[in-house]
Amino acid sequence: MREVFDVLVIGAGPGGTQAAVSAAHQMRHVLLLDASKVSRRRGRAYWSKTVKIEDAPVFAGITGAQFAKALQGWTVGQPERTIRRGGEERMAGIRRADGFALDLERLDDRTFELTYATEALSRDGQVGATTTARGRTVVVASGFEDGWPDIETNDSAARMYRKYQLVYRYAGNSRGWHLCIRCDGHLHVDEHLAVVGVGDYIFEVVQGAQDFTDRITVLTNGRPHGMSPQVLAALRERGTELDEGKIEAHIGQGLNLLGFRMADGRELFFDGFFVDEGLKANDEFLHRFDVAHADDGLLRCSADHEVLDSSGEPIPGLWAAGDIVAGERNLIASAFASGQDAGLEASDSLRRWAAPAEIGTGDLPPHAD
Ligand SMILES: Cc1cc2nc3c(=O)[nH]c(=O)nc-3n(C[C@H](O)[C@H](O)[C@H](O)COP(=O)(O)OP(=O)(O)OC[C@H]3O[C@@H](n4cnc5c(N)ncnc54)[C@H](O)[C@@H]3O)c2cc1C
Incomplete structure (x- = not known):
C-alpha cells in the first residue's frame, strides 16, 4: 500500500509552516515540502539580510535567515508519530522533506500525487533525482518571486x-x-x-x-x-x-x-x-489544473482559501496560503493567518462525518448576568 498523507503542504515559509502545524494539531499526517536546500527559492523573508523583521507576531526583531530557522524549529513540536484512534493505528504529525515541487496530478477524487526534485537543481535549472508523494489534500504556499x-x-x-x-x-x-x-x-x-x-x-x-x-x-x-x-x-x-x-x-x-x-x-x-517590477507566482507545478490568476499574477482563492478555477469554482482538495494568494497583504502575519485557515480547512475536509444539513441553535444555555 502506498503511503497517503492527509495534507501535502508545498512551501515552508510562514504560510506553509502554519498550515502544516495547524493541520498536524488536528492529528493529521502532513508532508511539508521545503525547497530552500534544493533551489534558490528560499522564501521572501529570507532575503531580509541585515534589516530585522520587526512586525511579525511573537518574534522579536529577527533577520531572514534566523526567521527561517525559527520556523523550522517550530515544526518540531508536531513530530511525525503513530497514534491510536478508534481502535486503529495511524500516522499524525509533520514530516519535513527537502524538495522542489515539479508536478501535481489528481489520481482520483481522494488522491493527489506530487512529483518533486530531491537533489539541488543544476545551475541552469536541470532536474536530477525526483520522487513522488501522495496526499488527500494539498495546501499551496510557495509564494512568489519578485521582478x-x-x-x-x-x-x-x-x-x-x-x-x-x-x-x-x-x-x-x-x-x-x-x-x-x-x-x-x-x-x-x-x-x-x-x-x-x-x-x-x-x-x-x-x-x-x-x-x-x-x-x-x-x-x-x-x-x-x-x-x-x-x-x-x-x-x-x-x-x-x-x-x-x-x-x-x-x-x-x-x-x-x-x-x-x-x-x-x-x-x-x-x-x-x-x-517594484512585478512578481511571478511560484505555481508552475499546477499546470494540470485550470487555476485562475488575478491581475497581479497571484492565485484567485475563495474566502476559505480554496483555489478557484477559471469559472470561479473551488478546485476540490486544493487550498492556498500566504503571498501566493491574490489580495493578501504580502506580509508575515497575514501569511500565518491564511496558513492557519488553509491548514484547518484542508484538515476539516477530511472529517468522517459532517454536521446535519439543517442545524439550528437548539436551546441556548442561559447567560449568567
Ligand atoms: C526583503 C524582504 C523583507 C521583508 N520584510 C518583511 C517584514 O519586515 N515584515 C513582514 O511582515 N513581511 C516582510 N516581508 C514579506 C514576507 O517575507 C512575506 O510576506 C512572507 O514571507 C510570505 O510568506 P509565504 O509563506 O507566503 O511565502 P515565502 O516566505 O516566500 O515562502 C515560500 C516558500 O515556498 C518555497 N517554494 C517556492 N517554490 C517552491 C516549489 N516549487 N516547491 C516547493 N517549495 C517551493 C520557498 O522555498 C519558500 O520556502 C519581506 C519580504 C522581503 C522580500
Whole structure:
C-alpha cells in the first residue's frame, strides 16, 4: 500500500509552516515540502539580510535567515508519530522533506500525487533525482518571486544569481534594494527615496511612502513612464519627481547602495531604494489544473482559501496560503493567518462525518448576568 498523507503542504515559509502545524494539531499526517536546500527559492523573508523583521507576531526583531530557522524549529513540536484512534493505528504529525515541487496530478477524487526534485537543481535549472508523494489534500504556499530591475544584468549568464549578483548584493540591507515599502519604509523617515518601476502600478509604492517621507523620485530606468494622466497628475501634485533616464550602474560601497550612474553621465544619490517590477507566482507545478490568476499574477482563492478555477469554482482538495494568494497583504502575519485557515480547512475536509444539513441553535444555555 502506498503511503497517503492527509495534507501535502508545498512551501515552508510562514504560510506553509502554519498550515502544516495547524493541520498536524488536528492529528493529521502532513508532508511539508521545503525547497530552500534544493533551489534558490528560499522564501521572501529570507532575503531580509541585515534589516530585522520587526512586525511579525511573537518574534522579536529577527533577520531572514534566523526567521527561517525559527520556523523550522517550530515544526518540531508536531513530530511525525503513530497514534491510536478508534481502535486503529495511524500516522499524525509533520514530516519535513527537502524538495522542489515539479508536478501535481489528481489520481482520483481522494488522491493527489506530487512529483518533486530531491537533489539541488543544476545551475541552469536541470532536474536530477525526483520522487513522488501522495496526499488527500494539498495546501499551496510557495509564494512568489519578485521582478528585479534591469541594471547591470548580463543576458549571457544563465545563472540567475550571476545575472543579478550585484542586485542581490545590495538587497535586504538597510541601505540597499528594498521590495516592500510597508516592511522597510520605517528605515528612511524624512529621507530621499528612489522608487524604480513604471505604470500606475508603481504609484502604490509612492502612496505607501507618504507614511515615511515626502521626498520621492520615481525612476523608470529608460522606459516611458506608462502612467495614466490621473496618476501622473497625482504624482505632480504631491511633488514626486519623475526621471525617465536609463540607469547604467549602481554606485555603492560595501553592502550599501548609494545611488546610480545614469547613461547620460549624471550621478544620482538617494537614501533608500525601492523597486517594484512585478512578481511571478511560484505555481508552475499546477499546470494540470485550470487555476485562475488575478491581475497581479497571484492565485484567485475563495474566502476559505480554496483555489478557484477559471469559472470561479473551488478546485476540490486544493487550498492556498500566504503571498501566493491574490489580495493578501504580502506580509508575515497575514501569511500565518491564511496558513492557519488553509491548514484547518484542508484538515476539516477530511472529517468522517459532517454536521446535519439543517442545524439550528437548539436551546441556548442561559447567560449568567
Ligand atoms: C526583503 C524582504 C523583507 C521583508 N520584510 C518583511 C517584514 O519586515 N515584515 C513582514 O511582515 N513581511 C516582510 N516581508 C514579506 C514576507 O517575507 C512575506 O510576506 C512572507 O514571507 C510570505 O510568506 P509565504 O509563506 O507566503 O511565502 P515565502 O516566505 O516566500 O515562502 C515560500 C516558500 O515556498 C518555497 N517554494 C517556492 N517554490 C517552491 C516549489 N516549487 N516547491 C516547493 N517549495 C517551493 C520557498 O522555498 C519558500 O520556502 C519581506 C519580504 C522581503 C522580500
